[in-house]
Amino acid sequence: xxxxxxxxxxxxxxxxxxxSGHCLDVDPDVMHPDPRDRHGNGQARSICNGCPxxxxxxxxxxxxxxxxxxxxxxxGAERRERYGQPKPKPCGTCQQKFTPRTRTQVNCGPCAKTxxxxxxxx
Ligand code: SF4
Ligand SMILES: [Zn+2]
Numbered sequence: 001x002x003x004x005x006x007x008x009x010x011x012x013x014x015x016x017x018x019x020s021g022h023c024l025d026v027d028p029d030v031m032h033p034d035p036r037d038r039h040g041n042g043q044a045r046s047i048c049n050g051c052p053x054x055x056x057x058x059x060x061x062x063x064x065x066x067x068x069x070x071x072x073x074x075x076g077a078e079r080r081e082r083y084g085q086p087k088p089k090p091c092g093t094c095q096q097k098f099t100p101r102t103r104t105q106v107n108c109g110p111c112a113k114t115x116x117x118x119x120x121x122x
Contacts, residue, residue, distance in 0.1 A: 017060075022051040032069035035077060044070035 018024070023031050026047055033040025048054055048070060058072025062083045067076035074082070086100045091108035093115070098108035107115060 017053040017056045020051075020053045021057060022047050028069075031071075035075065041070060041075055045073055045075075048073035 023044075030040075031044050031047070033044055035041070048057075051057065051073075054072050058074065058079075060066075061071040061079055065084070067080050067084070069076060071079070086103055086105075088097045088099045090096065091098050091111055092106040093111040094108060096108060100106075105112075
């Protein structure tokens with residue numbers, strides 16, 4: 001599943017979808033393995049596999065910025081990596097900290113503007 005397949009319509013409007021989750025009767029500890037426990041994470045993931053509300057569950061976790069446990073077939077670290085807010089980082093040109101709007105943005109806004117001005121032919 002990619003972010004392209006995740007839309008606003010997937011965000012659940014009520015909590016009833018949870019009742020259809022494969023993990024409903026599973027010990028919550030099973031769905032919250034130690035992040036380094038590969039076997040445990042694989043086990044939790046296999047419970048999500050084929051879960052009828054996987055899309056809603058993932059959308060809900062992303063919206064709530066819930067990075068605990070396996071949800072929607074992804075670990076918390078995977079959800080943060082794919083859908084989390086980019087963290088502030090130093091600009092590749094002026095070294096001042098800025099919050100990138102995309103993960104690939106290297107330069108802060110003002111530096112990007114200046115660089116573009118120099119690049120584009122007049
Ligand atoms: S996708 Fe996984 S965590 Fe979410 S309801 Fe289904 S089994 Fe539970
Ligand atoms: Zn800069």
